Amino acid sequence: MTTRFHGLTFLTDPGRVFSPRPATERLVDAALDRIGTGPARIADVGTGSGAIAITLALRAPTVEVWATDTCRNALTLASANADRLGAQVHLVHGDLLEGIPHDLDLIVANLPYLSPETPGYDDEPAKAVFSTGDGLDHYRRLFAAAADHLAQSGGIVIQFDGEVLEAERSELPWLRSRLESLVAAAA
Numbered sequence: 001m002t003t004r005f006h007g008l009t010f011l012t013d014p015g016r017v018f019s020p021r022p023a024t025e026r027l028v029d030a031a032l033d034r035i036g037t038g039p040a041r042i043a044d045v046g047t048g049s050g051a052i053a054i055t056l057a058l059r060a061p062t063v064e065v066w067a068t069d070t071c072r073n074a075l076t077l078a079s080a081n082a083d084r085l086g087a088q089v090h091l092v093h094g095d096l097l098e099g100i101p102h103d104l105d106l107i108v109a110n111l112p113y114l115s116p117e118t119p120g121y122d123d124e125p126a127k128a129v130f131s132t133g134d135g136l137d138h139y140r141r142l143f144a145a146a147a148d149h150l151a152q153s154g155g156i157v158i159q160f161d162g163e164v165l166e167a168e169r170s171e172l173p174w175l176r177s178r179l180e181s182l183v184a185a186a187a
Helices: 022-035 053-059 072-085 137-150 170-185
Strands: 002-005 008-011 038-046 064-068 089-091 102-108 151-159 163-168
Touching: 002 022, 002 137, 008 053, 008 072, 022 038, 022 053, 022 072, 022 102, 022 137, 022 151, 038 053, 053 064, 053 072, 064 072, 072 089, 102 137, 137 151, 151 170, 163 170
Parallel strands: 038 064, 038 102, 064 089, 102 151
Antiparallel strands: 002 008, 151 163
16 A cells, blocks of 8 residues: 655555654654754654655655564565655664764654554554553653764654644753643643
8 A cells, every 4th residue: 555645655564563643744844843954863763654754764865764664564565665766764673762873953753642442543553553541651761762873952842632832952841841831731
């Protein structure tokens, strides 16, 4: 199967890799606005089909893009998409920022945050959609690791419940608090 994302056609594998959603195009737009036209080093955490990483690599050719995922099937699909579209992306099998260089200019992520009881995601892989507890486990761990991986002037752009949130490296505690407030308000 294929799907369109940010004007590009990506191979998908429903049920094995989370399918890119139109709402995530705003995450890519925010990342592109943030990096501008200059060179940058970016990490896409939880890349899935590679839609975010590949789109960033193609739309901003001066960036170096790293993409991670814990799922080998996802990385195989991301590699096929990168090859098909002619994108240069470093794909790494690992959890969050494992195997990713330091001094990143930007981290982008659309990580699992939904409760396993959330309806409407039966055709998506559980590990790509659902998180434990209040849903912030993946993001809390990412923020802790991001502090060591971001350059002093680096930042992070994430998607949470359809909303794109941005923070500078120094604002990671604020971003964690913001997510916790959003979860508490929804409860």
